[in-house]
Amino acid sequence: MLRMANLAKTYRTDTIETKALSPFDLEVKQGEFIAVVGPSGSGKTTFLNITGLLEVSSEGQYWLDGVEVSTLGDKAKSRLRNEKIGFIFQSFNLIPELNIYDNVEMPLRYRKLSGAQRKKRVEQALEKVGLASRQKHYPSQLSGGQQQRVAIARALAGTPAFLLADEPTGNLDSKMAAGIMSLLKEINANGTTIIMVTHDLEQATQAGRVIEVKDGVISEIKNLAQKIA
Amino acid sequence: MISYYTKLAILSLWKTRYMSLLAVIVIAVGIAATMTTYTINHMMTKDPLPSKSDSLFLVRLNNWSPESAYKNRDVETAPVYLSVQDAVNLIRHDKAQAQIPIAGFKDMLKLPSQDAVDAKMTFVRSSTRDFFSSFEVPFLYGSSWPKTSDINGEQVTVISKKLNDKLFDGQDSVGRTVELGEHQFTVVGVLDDWFVLPRFYGESTRAFKAPRDIIVPFQTQLNLELWSPNLQAFECWKETEDASVAAFWASECVWVFFWVELNGESEKRVYMDFLNSYVEQQKALGRFQRPTLNQLQSPSAYLKERDAYSSDSEIAVWLAICFFTLCLLNAMSIIMTKFQGKAGEVALRRAVGASSMDLFQQYMIETGIIGLLGGGLGLLLAQFCLFFSSQLYTHLSKNIMAMSVELMVITVVLSVLSSLVFGLFPIANAIRVQPATQLKSL
Ligand SMILES: Nc1ncnc2c1ncn2[C@@H]1O[C@H](COP(=O)(O)OP(=O)(O)OP(=O)(O)O)[C@@H](O)[C@H]1O
C-alpha cells in the first residue's frame, strides 16, 4: 500500500546543504504498526512528513496506493491527505478557539459530507477516545492526555487508511502515554496502518516492525525486544 | 462551506480583535475621506437638470458700448445679462418654447395681519411662468400663474414650501395674501421641496445656494419699479437719462439673465436666425453698435465660463484617493501581521487536507468582512464629515452634502473590493507556508 524507492531528502539553503535522509527503500503493507526510532535530529520527522505528503522528497519515488505522488498537484495531494492520512503530532496542534467538536470535525469539513454525517463521525471518533462528553469544551480546559486523545479523534474521524504519529506521547507522563499506546494498538487492530515515531524503546517493542533512523540512514531493527533485554 | 468559513472568520476576527478593529478603522477613515470629497465634488459638478440640459440656453447679445468691448476682453464676448428692453422684446416676440428671464429684488415680507416690525427682508425672484415648467419645479399646492399675469404684470406669487411652512404653517395657502413692501401679492402656488444643483440659472457665485423662497412675475417687478441695486448685479456703459427706475429700465444697462428652451438643432437654428434679425433691426434703430456676438449658451458652458466649478474640489478627490491608498497599504500591513500569526493553523489545516484554494477562500472571506465593516463604518464617518462640512461651510447648501443610496452602496462595495485586492498579497503569503516546517516548530 506504500512503497518508497531510492527516496532521499536534502535541505538546501543559500549556504548549507543538510542531508536529512539518505536514499532508502521501504515497503509498508496494510495493517502494519511501525515504530520509528532514532536519536534527535536524525531525520525521523522528515521521514514522517514525506510519508504524509507534507514535504516532497528530493530524490526517488513514492507510491501511495499505487499512485506516484510526485505526479500529483496541490489539490490531489490535499485530497489524499484528507481521505487517506491522519496525523497525530507531538504537540497536539488543536485550534484553541474551536471547541472539541469543531476541532475533530475539521478534516471532515474539507469533504463533501452532510452535517448529519459529520456529526455521526465526530461523535463516533470522540466515543472511541472516551471524550464523548467533552464536545463543548475548549482545548485549554482539557489535560494534555485528553488533548492528545482529541487529536487522535480528529485523525480517526476521517477514517484514514494511515495514521502517522510523531511522538504522540512525548509530552505526556507514563500513565497517560500507556493509555494512548493501548488506544493506538486498538486502532491498529481494527485495520488502520500506523507509523509512529517514538523515543521510547519500550513503546517501540509493542509495534510489529521497528525502523531506525540514524544520521539520515534508515534501517530495520529485527528483534528489538531481545536486544534491549 | 461559505457559512463554515464565515464562522471561522468571525472567530478569527474576535481572536485578533484589536488588530482587526485597527484594520477596520484604517479602512473606514480612508473610505470616509474619499467618499466625503467625492460626494461634494460630484454634487457640485453634476448635471443640474439632465432632462433639460440639452434644450436650455442662455441668450447673450452684444449691446455694449461703441467705444470698447465688454470688460475690455481680448476676445470679445457678449455680456451674460440682457437689458430690460431686450428681455421684454424677446418675451414679446415669443419665438422659443419657453422664455425665462431671471431677475429679482429684495423687499420686506410679511402677512397683512402682521405688524411692520415682524416683516423680514426677503430676496424675491422674478421670472415668467415658463420658469416652473422649463426648470421642472414641483408644486405642492396650486400651480404657476397664468399667462395673463406675465403679460399684465399681476400681483401674484409662488412661494417655497419652507416659506409656506413659516407663514402659513404648511397649510394650503393658495388664495391667501402676502405683503412685499407696500404691495400685496396673492399666492397662486406653493412649491414642494425643490433644489437644483448647481443652480445654473442665476449668478454663478451663488450656484450652490438654495433657490429663493418667493417668486413673482417679471413684468410685475417692471410695472411696480421694484429695483434693489445693492442686491442685483448690473452693468452699464453709459449714464441713464435720469436717476429714476423707469430710466434704468429703458437704458442699455444689463442685469437680466435670459434663458430659452429650444428642442433640437433646428429649433436652435431658427431661434439663432431670429436673434440675428432682431439685432439687425435694433441696429437700424441705432443700438448694437459693436460686432454681433449673439450666442445661445448651454448651462454647463455658462457655469464653466464663470468658473462656478472650482478645480480645488477635483484635486481634493485625487488627494483623498491617494490618502485612501495609503490607508489600504496600512490595512494591508495590519492584515499581513494578522495572518502571520496564522502559520500554525494554516499548516494544520493543510495537514488535514485543506487545499490552498480552501484556505484562500477562508481568508478572503475574513478579509472581505474587514472590508465590509470598514465600509460600513466609513459610511457613518462620511455622513458625519458631510454634516460637519455643511455646518462649517455655510455658503454651501445642505443638499450638496447628501449621499445618494447608490453612492452608499458603491462605497461599501468599493471598500470590500479594495480590501480584497490589498488582502491578496498577505493571504497568498500566509497560505504559502510549508506545513512541515510550521508543524515542527509548534
Ligand atoms: N526545513 C529544514 N531546513 C533545513 N534543515 C532541516 C529542515 N528540517 C529539518 N532539517 C534538518 O534535518 C535533520 C533532520 O531533522 P528532523 O526534524 O527530521 O529530525 P528528528 O529525527 O525528527 O529529530 P527530533 O527527534 O529531535 O524530532 C536535522 O539535522 C534538521 O536540522
Ligand SMILES: [Mg+2]
Ligand atoms: Mg522530530
